[in-house]
Amino acid sequence: MYEFWVSRWELLAADAPLLASALAAAAVIIAVLYAIFRIRWRKVLTPPRIALVAGTIALAIFLIYLTAPERMGFAVGGGRLAVYVGWWGAPYGREYGLSDCALEWVNASSAHVMRIGYGGARAAVGWLMVSGPGVKAEGYGIFVRGAEWILIARCPDGTYVLGAPGLSPETARD
Amino acid sequence: MIRFLLVAFGLPWLLFPLMYYQVPGAWPLLVMFAPALGVLAQGEAYEPELRLRDLVAFAYPLAWVAIAAAVTAPFMAPAGPEAGARHLLARALGVPPDSVPDTLVEFVVRYNLLAAPLLAPVALAANTFLAFGEEYGWRGYLTPRLARRLGWVGASLVVGALWGLWHAPVLLLGHNYFQKFWWPSVPLFTLHCTVASPTFTWVYLRHGVVGAAAFHGGVNAFAGIYFLLYPPEPPWLWNPAGLAGTLAWAPLSLYAALRVRQAPRPA
Numbered sequence: 001m002y003e004f005w006v007s008r009w010e011l012l013a014a015d016a017p018l019l020a021s022a023l024a025a026a027a028v029i030i031a032v033l034y035a036i037f038r039i040r041w042r043k044v045l046t047p048p049r050i051a052l053v054a055g056t057i058a059l060a061i062f063l064i065y066l067t068a069p070e071r072m073g074f075a076v077g078g079g080r081l082a083v084y085v086g087w088w089g090a091p092y093g094r095e096y097g098l099s100d101c102a103l104e105w106v107n108a109s110s111a112h113v114m115r116i117g118y119g120g121a122r123a124a125v126g127w128l129m130v131s132g133p134g135v136k137a138e139g140y141g142i143f144v145r146g147a148e149w150i151l152i153a154r155c156p157d158g159t160y161v162l163g164a165p166g167l168s169p170e171t172a173r174d
Numbered sequence: 175m176i177r178f179l180l181v182a183f184g185l186p187w188l189l190f191p192l193m194y195y196q197v198p199g200a201w202p203l204l205v206m207f208a209p210a211l212g213v214l215a216q217g218e219a220y221e222p223e224l225r226l227r228d229l230v231a232f233a234y235p236l237a238w239v240a241i242a243a244a245v246t247a248p249f250m251a252p253a254g255p256e257a258g259a260r261h262l263l264a265r266a267l268g269v270p271p272d273s274v275p276d277t278l279v280e281f282v283v284r285y286n287l288l289a290a291p292l293l294a295p296v297a298l299a300a301n302t303f304l305a306f307g308e309e310y311g312w313r314g315y316l317t318p319r320l321a322r323r324l325g326w327v328g329a330s331l332v333v334g335a336l337w338g339l340w341h342a343p344v345l346l347l348g349h350n351y352f353q354k355f356w357w358p359s360v361p362l363f364t365l366h367c368t369v370a371s372p373t374f375t376w377v378y379l380r381h382g383v384v385g386a387a388a389f390h391g392g393v394n395a396f397a398g399i400y401f402l403l404y405p406p407e408p409p410w411l412w413n414p415a416g417l418a419g420t421l422a423w424a425p426l427s428l429y430a431a432l433r434v435r436q437a438p439r440p441a
Contacts, residue, residue, distance in 0.1 A: 138277055
């Protein structure tokens with residue numbers, strides 16, 4: 001039985017360097033504009049107000065992650081497939097018997113995963129498209145950086161694209 | 175001028191490792207403000223006039239895109255937005271065009287075509303704002319200083335060459351030509367900026383720094399329209415930043431050069 005779970009806060013923490021770079025860039029740009037337009041803007045762009053704007057942006061980013069479920073992931077093995085993603089259109093709480101789904105395994109190193117949805121430093125979530133030599137598939141799911149295998153599960157009511165470190169045909173068989 | 179050049183050119187190279195290792199990252203936005211930071215480091219900050227009417231320059235680059243499309247037309251039949259988006263995505267993702275899923279192509283085309291009119295005001299604001307960081311240095315500071323000695327046309331050409339070279343760090347990371355560490359991108363884009371530069375100077379003399387920023391923002395915002403007609407294959411040729419786009423600047427810059435040479439040199 002293989003299972004992978006990740007919390008929204010782990011995704012946020014993984015994206016922290018990117019968010020920090022955006023905030024650092026924004027802070028420098030605001031400082032440059034403040035220096036250039038200091039005569040007119042001195043009364044408008046006071047340090048507390050700049051801090052307020054930066055704080056609001058940070059809060060807005062924080063709120064985006066709140067739209068994700070507390071924990072998301074999937075489990076496969078023991079004859080069952082469970083998909084608990086619940087973000088960017090990917091369903092939450094779908095369980096299938098593995099015999100009801102057609103499974104295809106794709107080596108991640110030979111495939112490209114594209115997405116319409118969330119794409120961060122740790123994972124891609126939403127509508128995922130896999131393309132590689134002899135394979136072209138798409139469906140909802142989650143793909144985590146470091147995955148060696150991609151599982152494409154064609155189940156009765158939808159196709160799922162799932163990948164995470166440690167997932168392999170062997171680990172899913174047990 | 176030395177401190178200006180050191181900061182304007184030095185900061186992008188300082189950020190180069192970060193831009194290379196942290197993808198996606200926001201550092202390229204900071205790079206666009208390196209020339210403005212250079213002016214501040216030089217201690218020659220100035221306050222540009224903020225006139226709403228100068229933002230009209232945002233629309234001028236539509237003429238450039240139209241000429242670029244006209245330049246391409248005798249050599250290639252328009253392939254449509256799907257082909258352009260497919261090739262762009264393939265280049266950006268480093269996969270063969272056939273490997274790009276139809277769903278993704280349709281999404282990109284639909285999103286861009288449908289959202290474009292709604293996003294126009296956002297594009298105007300965001301692109302003008304970011305381009306301001308460059309224009310404050312290249313047009314607002316460096317061009318007039320060089321024009322004292324070289325005249326407006328000479329200054330435009332020198333600034334254009336410097337401005338193109340300045341893009342080297344981002345070009346080597348695949349900007350505009352979709353290929354990392356492809357060194358011909360640097361001379362190609364240096365030529366592009368040199369040819370385009372007199373038009374930028376003309377806009378600057380007519381609309382000031384904010385107008386030049388709006389114009390530059392318009393170039394960045396509208397260049398993609400070209401891909402609705404033609405795929406960037408090969409990117410050094412059929413691309414707004416390729417030879418087609420460079421050639422499209424030529425008539426505009428010729429007209430601009432004739433106009434700006436009549437302008438009095440700055441004191």
